[in-house]
Every structure is written in structure tokens, then in C-alpha cells.
Amino acid sequence: MQHRHLGRSGLRVSRLALGTMTWGKDTDAEEATRQLTAYIEAGGTLVDTADVYTDAEEMLGALVGDVVERDDVIIATKAVARRDDGPFGGGASRGALLTALHGSLRRLAVDHIDLWQLHAWDNTVPLEETLSAVDAAQQAGKIRYAGVSNYTGWQLATAAATSPSRIVSTQVEYSLLERGIEREVAPAADHHGVGILCWAPIGRGVLTGKYRNATPSDSRGASPHYAPYVEHHRSERAARIVQAVVTAADGLGTTPLAVALAWVRDRPGVVAPVVGARDTGQLQASLAAEDLVLPPAIRAALDDVSDIELGYPERPLG
Known part of the structure; x- marks a missing residue:
């Protein structure tokens, strides 16, 4: 697998990342082992x-050192989302973030997050x-690199320009069905x-074409956890794009x-799509x-059918 630098940093990562959002829900420990x-x-x-x-x-912490040596894997995790109702159970305050970091290090059974x-x-x-x-965590050696996720363009630009620690990545939804980041996030x-880093690079599964006629009983669209997640991209516009991908x-x-993966993987600025699979066959x-x-010619055709409108101020007045 080819590798790329993560932003303007010295960190090189594979150009396909393994996502673990299904682990512990639709993916059990045995299947997670096979995936990794x-x-x-x-x-x-x-x-x-x-x-x-x-x-x-x-689950990942239990596999590091067994399936893969610690120095052979780049572990990326996140904080801010609410985990519990306690005073430090979520949010981006200093106390909440450092509490979250401590918990991640314990669960992952590692001494630092990459x-x-x-x-x-x-x-x-x-x-x-x-x-x-973030800077305190980096100075203490608890994290090696810092990134953000789901930030708008102005939020990303402000954080990147303000942070004492370099922001090297932003993880956002990006696919042929969701190209909104091209307005301001990608330029920032x-x-x-x-x-x-792109989450949902195959349009939450819709770009595989499996939902064109119905919802397969063994798909995420039929899962109680993920049905609304998939439904988000089931529209007439999506159907046209999916047909172009199938063709x-x-x-x-x-x-x-x-x-769908090759299209998003090779878009300007993209380092790696993050692929989350229910089972090893999908992976x-x-x-x-x-x-x-x-x-x-095919890339141009896909660009055209999935194009989004860019107006002022993304495109200057003529």
C-alpha cells in the first residue's frame, strides 16, 4: 500500500485508513481481529x-502488541464528543480533554496517541x-500529532493559525455524494x-450500489444503529451519481x-479515506x-455528475 505525508508534517501514513466505528456494535472482537x-x-x-x-x-488496545507491534501502527483517536454526564464527560474544555485523553490511553493500553x-x-x-x-498533551509526550474533525472552513483556519501545536489533519465527510468541503474546508x-482524512468515502455505503433497488437485510441500511445514517444519502441526486459509478x-x-474509493483517494489534499467495514470481506x-x-475521462465524468454549486464568495464575481 502506498503512503503519504499527513499534511505538511513528517508523519507518513497509508493512503487507506481503517475505521473502527462498527467495532463493538456490528463487529465483534473476533471479526475485529481478522480485519486488523x-x-x-x-x-x-x-x-x-x-x-x-x-x-x-x-478492542484495538487488546490487539496492539498481539496482531501488530505498537511501533508498526499509527493510532488515531478523538475526544470532545460526550461520553457520560459527568463534569468532564465531554466537551473541549481543558479539564474534559485531558480527562478524555487519560481514558483513551488507558483503554488503548498505550503510553501515547499518534x-x-x-x-x-x-x-x-x-x-x-x-x-x-492539546499543546499540554503534546508537550507531555502523551500525543505525537494533533488534528481536528468536522470543523468548518473558518474553524479549521482559525485553529490552524492559533494552535501552539501544528494541526496536521482534518477528518471530514467527503465522497462523490458529499462534496461540501470543496467550498471552504479544502481550500483552508x-x-x-x-x-x-475522509470519513464515509463511499457515501455511507450508498455508492456501492447495493441500495439501488431495495435495502439488503444484512446491510447497514437495515441495521437499527445505522439506518438513519445511510438514509441521509438516499435521494434522486444520489441515484444519478450511483448509476454513473456503476457504469x-x-x-x-x-x-x-x-x-468511489479511487475517486476520493486521489482528490487534491486528500491523504486517506477512512474505511469502516462490518466484516473482513467488505474490508x-x-x-x-x-x-x-x-x-x-471517467474521473471527469464523475466530477461532472456529482458537481456542487460554488458561488460568491467561493467563486469571485466576474
């Missing part, structure tokens, strides 16, 4: 989790306080040398999943997209 094994054997290094992904941190990400912007806390906690990331896949002799299908490079 397959991912590492394929040359992957970046595993993304969060303190609110059910038992994902504990990439610690602020899961969301917190309007109730001064940004300087939030960033001071480019300006500040921040690498883009491209047929012409290339590959899968719609591979086409193997994503790993198989590693060698696919979309021909310029």
Missing part, C-alpha cells in the same frame, strides 16, 4: 477510532483553552498545510466501491481498490 490482520498484511498503518465508538478503543483529533468544535469553550490542552486545509465500474471491470473489497487509477 488483513489490513496490516496489506500494508496499512493508520487505524482510526474515538473515545465514543462503543468498545472500539478497548494522532489525537478534536472530534467537533465546541462553541461553549474559548478556542485558546482547547488548544492549550491547503492553505495551512493540513491533510484531509464506470462496469466499463473498467471493477466494483462501484473501488471506483478486502476496499483494499482491492489500492491499484485502481481512474482514467481522466
